Amino acid sequence: MFAVIKTGGKQYKVAAEDTITVMTVAGNPGDKVTFDNVMMVVDGETTKMGVPMVAGASVAAEIVEQARGPKVIAFKKRRRKNSKRKRGHRQDLTIVRITGINA
Numbered sequence: 001m002f003a004v005i006k007t008g009g010k011q012y013k014v015a016a017e018d019t020i021t022v023m024t025v026a027g028n029p030g031d032k033v034t035f036d037n038v039m040m041v042v043d044g045e046t047t048k049m050g051v052p053m054v055a056g057a058s059v060a061a062e063i064v065e066q067a068r069g070p071k072v073i074a075f076k077k078r079r080r081k082n083s084k085r086k087r088g089h090r091q092d093l094t095i096v097r098i099t100g101i102n103a
Contacts, residue, residue, distance in 0.1 A: 001015065001041075001043045001044070001101055001103075002014060002041075002042050002101070003039075003040060003041045003057070003059055003103075004039045004040040005035045005037060005038055005039065006037040006039055007022050007023065007035055008022050008023030008024075009023070010022070010023070014059060014098045015098065015101075016098055016099070016100055017098065018098045019064065019096070019098075020095070020096060020098070021067075021093050021095050021096075022093070022094055022096060023092075023093065023094070024066075024092040024094050025063065029063050029064060030062065030063065032060065032062055032063075032099075033060075033061050033063060033096065034058050034059070035061065036057075036058050038050065038053060038054045038058060038059060039053060039054065041057050041101065043103060056103075057101075057102060057103050058101075058102045059098060059100070059101050059102070061096040061098050062097050062099055063094060063095075064095040064097050065095040066092070066093075067092075067093045068090045068093060069090055069091040069092075071089070071090050072088070072091075073087070073088055074086075074087045074088075074089065075087075
């Protein structure tokens with residue numbers, strides 16, 4: 001059984017006991033979260049597709065860790081102008097473990 005959920009503007013294919021990295025979700029490690037934006041649920045032969053979301057479906061998860069992504073450098077240089085700018089950015093991420101899919 002697996003599901004396709006939408007969170008943080010992205011879609012993820014998840015199954016029970018999967019560990020995924022998503023955009024920041026409020027909470028501390030060990031907290032339970034629920035993803036209600038379920039777009040599709042596949043259970044063996046049965047497939048439920050939402051228009052746009054599956055009614056009554058949800059995915060339960062547990063927060064494993066609040067982390068930060070790799071550093072991304074945004075370097076801009078204007079040639080022959082003696083002008084340059086260097087900025088760094090690290091995205092806040094949440095690592096969650098899927099505990100169950102409720103269809």
